[in-house]
Amino acid sequence: MQVRFFGGLSVSAGADEGAVPGRGQQALLLRLAVDAGTTVGYRALADDVWPSDAPEDPRAALQSLASRLRRALPDGLLASVPGGYRLELSRDDIDVTRFQDLVAAARSENDPRLARAALDLWVGDPWIPHDGFDWLVRDLWQDRGHAERLAAAAPPTAPQKPIVPVAITGLVGRGDELDAIRDRLATDRLVTVIGPGGAGKTTLALETVRSAADALIVELAPAAAGEVWAALASAVGRGIRLNETTPAPPTTPRQRVLDAVAGREVVVLLDNCEHVIREAAEVAQALLVSTPGLRILSTSREPLGVIGEAFVGLGPLPALDADELFARRVRSARGTPPSPDERETAERIVQRLDGLPLAIELAAARARTLTLAEIDAGLSDRFALLANGPRLSPDRHRTLRALIDWSWDTLTDAERVALRLASVFPDGIGSGDADAIARAYGVDATVFDALVDRSLLVRRDGRFRMLETVREYGLDRLRAESAETEYRERAADVLTALATDRERTMRGPGLRAGLAWFDVNEENLSAALRTRAAGADRRAGRRLLRALLWAWAVRERTEELRPALATFADPNSPLEDEASVVIESLSLFSASFPEPGETPTFDPARFRARRIALEEAASRHPSEITILAAPLLRLAETVLRAQDSPAGRAWHVDVSDGELTSAPPWSRATLHMLRAGAAQNAGDAAALGAESERALRIFTEVGDPWGTGIASQLRSEWLILAGRLEEALAVSDNAARIVDGLSSVSDLLQMRAQSVGILLRLGRLDDARTRTDEMGAVAAADGSVRALSQARMAAAQVEISAGDGAAALRESQAIRLEPGFPDQITAWTGAQRAQALILLNRLDEALAALREAMPLAIRSHDHPIVASVLVAVAGWNAAVGRADVARTALARARAVRGAADDHEPFWRWVQERLGADTGDLPASAPGIPLGEVDADVLTALLD
Template identity: 55%
Template sequence: MRLRFFGGLSIADGDRALDVRGRGQQALLFRLALDAGTTVAYRALAEDVWPDDPPEDPRASLQSLASRLRRELPPGTLEAVPGGYRLGIDRADVDVVRFTDLVERARRSEDPSAAAADARAALALWIGDPWTPGGGFDWVVRDLLEDRAHAERLASPAPPSAVGLAAADPSATDAAPIPAALTPLIGRQDELALIDEQLRAERLVTLIGPGGAGKTTLAFETARRRPGAVVVELAPAAPGEVWAAVAGAVGRSIRVGELVSTSARDRVLEALTGRTALIVLDNCEHVSAEAAAVALDLLRGAPGTRILATSREPLGLAGEAFVDLGPLPDDDARELFSRRVRAARGTSPSLEDTDAVARIVTRLDGLPLALELAAAKARTLTIGEIDSGLDDRFALLATGPRAIEARHQTLRALIDWSWETLTEAERASLLAAAVFPDGIGARDVAVVARAFDVDAASFDALVDKSLLHRSERRLRMLETVREYGIDRLRREGREAEFRGIQAHAMADLAAREDARLRGPGVREGLAWFDADDENLSAALRTCAEQPDLAEVGVRLVRANLWTWLMRERFEELAAGITRFFDTAGALDSEPAVVVRGVGLLARAFDISRRESDRREAVPPAESRSGLVADTAAPSAALDLLERESPAVIAAAAVHRSELSAVIGPLLRGVAMTARDTPPGRPWPRTTVIDDTGLADAPEWSRAFVSMMRSAIAQNSGDTATLGIESEKSLASFLRLGDVWGTAFASQMRSEWLQLAGRLDEALEVADTSTEALTGLTSTADLVQQRAQSIGLLLRLGRIDEARERLVQTAELAREKESPQGIAQAAMSAATIEIAVGDGDAALRHLDEVDVGAMPSFPDQLVAWARSKRAQALVLLGRNDDAAAALRAALPAAIGSGDHPIVSDVAVSIAGWLAAERRDADAARALTAAARIRGGVDAQEPFLRVLRERLGTDALDPTAAAPPGAMSDPGESVARPDGASRAEDATAEAEREVAALSALLGSPLGA
């Protein structure tokens, strides 16, 4: 197989052209091709394929992407290997790779004629601009353009250009030469151009940047381009010696007659009178105030003088211009490191070292001096050993070249130089920032400063001194500086203290932001939690490690709880609740009540689940015909609830909040479910949530309880309760401005409106829900929401609009690389084709679902996919195949416990029975579907198409519906014993499922 990217994408297998479509597949192919024949790790692939918006599960998304790509390539070309994937073709078969290999060989060649031949061969491959699959691969184009420049130079050698060198000022001749560069300058051309531009416009330019960024190198390079420049090296100067250093440099650089002045200051100004000169003040930071005063006198007393200063902080003079020198870009940093490695050991890093080199560059923040020190270790260490050695970077980089000044010989000395210039408050602030791995939000600096008992202005001072930098409204720290701070804390025995203070600060900040999540500020609140994710994780780890911080851990779990639920991060929720459950037992605060209450619910459900798993190995067939399987009696869970709940409920009444107010109703409802569940059954999904204690609760709490009731009712087919509670919760959340609550309540309301036959209203509400949930939930949830709207459009007969929605939905799923979302989109596509009677097209869409990923999908999705397949097969007259699909669909639907899904499978069974001309049985199945769902889906698309084909009334949902299947939405759902209509619905549904299984001729479990 041959891949061509110059001039456009071209893929060929021998004489046969191949076609790979879709940005995801093209990006994966392109990234693997860049390292043809070599394993590319999962992480590297994910970072390049999804640079800006990684999927929720990159490994699963890569698996899905590779599975689809593999079908388009020759057998065996795309290999799954331990740790990643490999494209099994030669490097010479990829034009951009062959190009870079030829340029690299030309650059290494000692023979100019051979180098020129390789360079010309490389340039011959460049038949057009390189093609890339879009965002995330700009670095490839930059590398190729840089290699092209090298190739053109090697193919046609030319003398170095003198363009850009400033003309010498006749009055500044005989200057002392600027020290020659020991190694070629790599990168920094943009910064050099900016320095020149700033010097043309302003008289004082300060080159700012962290230690080791290369400020001196650029200052010297600028001075070399300006004959007559004077370099003043201030690193050796002590306070009070700056004028003497300037005088010495000027005296060496400018020949003057006998000077009459006696002071260093006056001699310098006399020497510069009438002259035009660039004065470079190098390394001002340790004498910054004095250097600023000297610069001011020079600018005032020598009008022809311009000054280029290098410092880790501004001089603070009026009219001062800046060039901010940050880390090297990744490409330049890799080039610098690779060249220095070659200088150290005679060979450049191999292709197998590519990932390790990238990690070294990232971990050392692209700082040139740090990269130089690390590359020097290649004399005795492998690249992998250097990479792993950076776990203790200050020990690894503890020696350096003897010829350079001491402050640049080790990584620690490099930052010690900055540390010595800091005040005590600035040092404390630096150490504080080091324990915030995500940096500190601009809004949060004041809170953090108070926690560490420092002035917030000291953080701004660290920005001025290049030890912190502002990025996206946050104060961030280079990783090397962070490690320095942590190392100092450890040496001083203060790491635990500072991490404890960080945990306190994060608990306060998280509590502040959590309050925004249940109202109109939910998006801003979630953005804060996302941006501070590592800070919060670090704080929780600290609380788990330091027993005296357990109460802070409870506060952190409480503040994170709602975010974890919204983001469906259940593992973190479970870990936090489990770790601090006992501490919360004191029940002396609102966080303790909420954490203890949620933990009690989680433990009760977990006990019930484990008891369910210990059911008899071969339960009786009749007990397996219901919606749920037999279990042992949930006595242990009931014992736990009855023992622990009263204290939690009593404490919740004292420590009132939006969340604590719902703890009591939830605990009572779950306890009632456990108490009323007969032995041998697991808990049904029909928990009754009462109103006790809610009369004076916050409106949000009452809205949340109504939303929970509507969700339980929707899942269990209790349509009357669904109608009443969804209306109540939606109205409350709208008043409160709670975006997430409104979206969820809208989804429930749309479900009820569909069953009520109010399809236009249902569609409007569903669309509103989808729009509101964007950015607040997972891609799979969004696709599911959109699928609901597509189904409503089909029931309204608006097929073209449904297809338009599908295109948008499929694009979203593919863009986010969500395997579950992609599968849901394919099923929605199949549903559309079923609605128009095209069984073949429906099957083609269903065949697009990644079968390998199906085991990871929830039972609802599996059952839905099999149900749609059965419908398509019925439309094609393949009744035996349809029956097999239904026999697989029904157990999955029952396993989900989701009544609407079970009802959908029942509808499919009715269609199959009608196709078999078993009209009476079809009517029974359709009646079962309505009873299980709790209402009649009168416009069900599959039934409508099949009814027209078969000319039978057996598939008329309205005729088949039982009396009262759709209750009056205004009907009360209260019963004297406080139980819900849903309990009866569940029992009835179990009987109907047993009948459906019999109609299929395949008892469950057979």
């Protein structure tokens, strides 16, 4: 049997030719053929068959491939052996291995005949199933180069010196880039490999020219200005024969080079052009114009700028290749690669070094005397850690600092300013912000593009970004010049101005674009806030914090808000501008709603005095936000006054007609929305309907998606109570679409849960179950406890509606509520668990769950939650035969909520158990005031 890969895949046995179907089987065949007659282990097979997307169980996948390949081959050719598989063929039966063996023999014996025999096998380029076998192609092309030289019958007594220096270490990764260079060089006469220092440009360039019949390698790193032609001339004698028919000896380096390449098809490698870039460009153009068959491959940290120049960008190594390079070099340094326990540390080191091959090599070399953990810790001062490279390396590659010094020395003054300023923007610089940022430092924005050309910045996704190593270099320069504080303060100034301008556009249709800006500048803004916190002037910090507040509010970043307020709020500072009024008002409001477990300290007289002072200041500095200060602070005051009262309305919003009339549209819509929320909580269905309609209408007119989403939720709640369920579903679904991507995943899932509840009220159980499955997938992808809890609660609600107590209990028990979860969430979860237990007739356990849930619901002052617990209480009473108490519980749920939610599935279940109309209160029950929550009365329903 013969297997051929030159010119395409062919498998033949005698006179029969057969095909191996499928890339997976073809890849397995090629990998086994390369080591024909030898066992190839599972790991080696998997790495080459699936180089970038391995299956979860590679061994099982290999077994499946091998089984299919075995059916395509003659019996007995593919053997399964301990540890792997073996192809039972000799190397002479496979064209690529026979070719390699002939070349090896030809080189060993210096035999042109054997070299020609090998070349006869090369009937076409080697076939491979995918790019994962580029290593094989490179090896075959290298062997072809050896064979071609031997076939030319070189004198055996004087072996030719290789044109290209032999690589000391194997190439790791870079297969795509290597192919790209070869492709460009086949179609373009000037190709420049561009990348930062230490990315491996020279290595790839040398690898590329190995297969060239004629090549001239010119190392320009030692060349100074005016020496490029001389550097080429000195390389001529080593790389290419001088034209022996030249009538007279050349008199200048330029003439000598042009004479040497005249009439030839030659590849000239100009390596390390950046420090003599203009002269290198002039030389390249002269060579291209004078010699039609000549091609140039150059390496540089910036383009040559010659017409027709093609580029191959060389960035950091991909993560897997970078990890592999580090592992190999660590093994070289200490004898063993990183252990499984060290893998995470090794990956972090590689990531911190930006995947730059030279930096990785320097770090791995330290493994001879340091642990990987010590190397990782030492990267906090990477330039000191990586200060001792290989003794014989070029100076610019011997240390990490020298690597970037080489680029720094070529920069103009403006470019040096730009590099240092970019280092204090950890998120990079948006192209739309570049002009303002450049002006703040006294340079022109075009300087950022210049740094991109010099491979010190990259432009990606509309931003100028900097490798972390280059960023640390810039910061190191600033610290050495005692200029870091100045540069950081300028950054804080310009970011405050930019953020303030963006913030003004975010209460309306500009919200998404504004949030996107704040998101991509998150680290920049955090760094600016830290700069302001470290400074003596808190006013500048308050202006920056004021600009951040609305983005933080929409994104629910409360964990950052409280410490920021603690840093920048100051009740003794003058209320001299809008930012101070907003910060101080928010600080007072936030203190009124402490974290769970904390108790606010409340002095009524002091609170009132401060509230009045802030309201007066808000009237002096009007804005869409300050106009909300007075109503919100009055709301906070009512909450604080009611904190010791377990009954009655916990909060309400007092807004005068004058405040509503004078408010701009967005603020007016927000006030109506606050009123709607208060009405929902108070069980005032009529007010909920009127206020939610007004809020939703105005927010829609303004075009604000955040307000539209929240107002839609409130509107949907009223529509549910009004029995307009189809309309409620449409409004709720539309709200979820509007806010998708604006707020947290758990908030979005809460909206989707509202739609699930409506579907259950409509009796559309299958649709509700489909929705909860989708919610579960979203929550699993997010991974947060709150998101997972939301999805589980919705799933439990579906199972309760289906009457499956066991499934509902499983979902309820799977909910993991972290310490600090709001009381209302814990109470509602407890009510769901009780409903599941009631369905299972485990009534004692249900009672225990309700005894835990009831006080939490009452303490939360969240009336819809109290109503939900009361419905579960009614179910328990109905199940134990206390019909009158069950009816009373339902009546109280209706009063607390403001209307009977009699389409809710468990409410219907209770009604069916009672077997009677519960629309009216039983005659023995006293009148129940609207929205009344009396802890003693409600708790007594469980006695």
